[in-house]
Amino acid sequence: SGSSGINAEYGGLRKQWYQRRVREDLRKLIKFACNQERIPFTCPCQESGMEASHVPPYPMKIAAAEGRDERLIRSETCMFMIKLPQYSSEKIMRERILQAINCRDDPLSG
Numbered sequence: 001s002g003s004s005g006i007n008a009e010y011g012g013l014r015k016q017w018y019q020r021r022v023r024e025d026l027r028k029l030i031k032f033a034c035n036q037e038r039i040p041f042t043c044p045c046q047e048s049g050m051e052a053s054h055v056p057p058y059p060m061k062i063a064a065a066e067g068r069d070e071r072l073i074r075s076e077t078c079m080f081m082i083k084l085p086q087y088s089s090e091k092i093m094r095e096r097i098l099q100a101i102n103c104r105d106d107p108l109s110g
Contacts, residue, residue: 028101033060035077072100 031037065074065083069092074083087093 025098025101029097032073032101033075033077033082034080069096072096074100 027038061079061081063081063083065071065085067085069085069088071085073085073096075081076083084093085096087096
């Protein structure tokens with residue numbers, strides 16, 4: 001029937017939108033955590049012939065932070081570390097993470 005085709009198409013569009021949203025949020029989280037647009041494959045120092053490695057340590061570290069629901073996450077960009085308070089629910093944690101990673105797009109956020 002025609003209505004099932006519309007529902008299937010809508011479901012596919014919704015899935016594409018969700019996947020794009022997840023990729024965009026992941027890109028913002030990487031920017032928040034290490035101040036890079038993407039995780040670098042090689043260190044710029046190595047490309048110029050130097051032996052030093054200045055890429056962020058992998059994998060990303062998550063450390064406990066002081067505070068509860070009212071606190072935002074913080075990052076130590078040189079350590080590729082996120083400091084995450086112990087939120088009372090996954091919903092609050094998601095809201096705080098999204099608030100933190102999206103605040104760089106706000107010119108008044110500092």
